[in-house]
Amino acid sequence: MKDFINNNLLLFGGIVVLFFSSVVIWGNLIDYDIYRNGIEITANIIEAPEDCENISSRGGFCKLEYNGKIYVERAGNKFCHLVSGKKKVKMLTNENSSDLIFPEEFNNFEFASGFILLAFAIFVIIKNFKQKKVLE
Numbered sequence: 120m121k122d123f124i125n126n127n128l129l130l131f132g133g134i135v136v137l138f139f140s141s142v143v144i145w146g147n148l149i150d151y152d153i154y155r156n157g158i159e160i161t162a163n164i165i166e167a168p169e170d171c172e173n174i175s176s177r178g179g180f181c182k183l184e185y186n187g188k189i190y191v192e193r194a195g196n197k198f199c200h201l202v203s204g205k206k207k208v209k210m211l212t213n214e215n216s217s218d219l220i221f222p223e224e225f226n227n228f229e230f231a232s233g234f235i236l237l238a239f240a241i242f243v244i245i246k247n248f249k250q251k252k253v254l255e
Contacts, residue, residue, distance in 0.1 A: 129250065133243035140236035147230050153218060154225035157211035160185055162219065164202050171199035183208065183219060190219045198224070 167181040168174055179194040181202045192210075194202050198221045201208050210219045 127247070129243055129247035133240050133247060136236060136243060137240035140233050140240055143236060144233035147233050149213075149218060150220055150225050151230055153211050153213050153220050157213060157220070159222070160210055160212050160216075160219075161207050162190070162210045164205055164208055165189065167202035167205070168194065168199055169203060171196065171203050174199045183210065185210070185212070185219065186216050188216065192219060192221070194221075 162183040162185040165182040165184050168179045171179070174194070174196045177193070177195065179196065179199045181192055181194050183190045183192055183202075201221065209222060211222055212219050
C-alpha cells in the first residue's frame with residue numbers, strides 16, 4: 120500500500136489541485152455572471168464592522184438582508200467603508216437572488232487564478248504519467 124501511495128503521490132496531488140481549481144473556477148463563473156448580468160439591488164445592513172481601521176482583507180464580515188433572506192458577506196478592508204455605519208448598501212445579485220456581491224468585487228485576476236490552478240493540475244498529472252513511462 121505504501122509503495123502504491125508513493126508511486127502515485129504526484130497523481131493524487133494533481134487530482135486534488137484539479138478538484139480545487141474546478142471549485143474555484145465554478146465560483147468565479149458565478150461571480151462573473153453576477154458582475155456582468157446582475158441586478159442592482161439595495162440590501163439592508165443588519166450587522167457590520169464599526170471600525171474599518173483594523174479590518175484585514177479576510178475579515179470584516181457583515182450581515183445583509185434582502186427579500187427576507189440573510190446573507191453573510193465578507194467586506195474586508197476594501198468594502199468595509201460601504202457598510203460601516205450605514206443602514207443600506209447597493210449590491211449585485213443574480214435572477215434568483217441566491218448570491219450577493221459588491222458592485223466592484225469581481226476582478227480579472229480572480230477569474231484567471233482558477234485557470235492558472237487548472238493548468239498547474241494538468242501539468243502535474245501529465246508529469247506523473249511521463250515519470251511512469253520513464254520508470255517502465
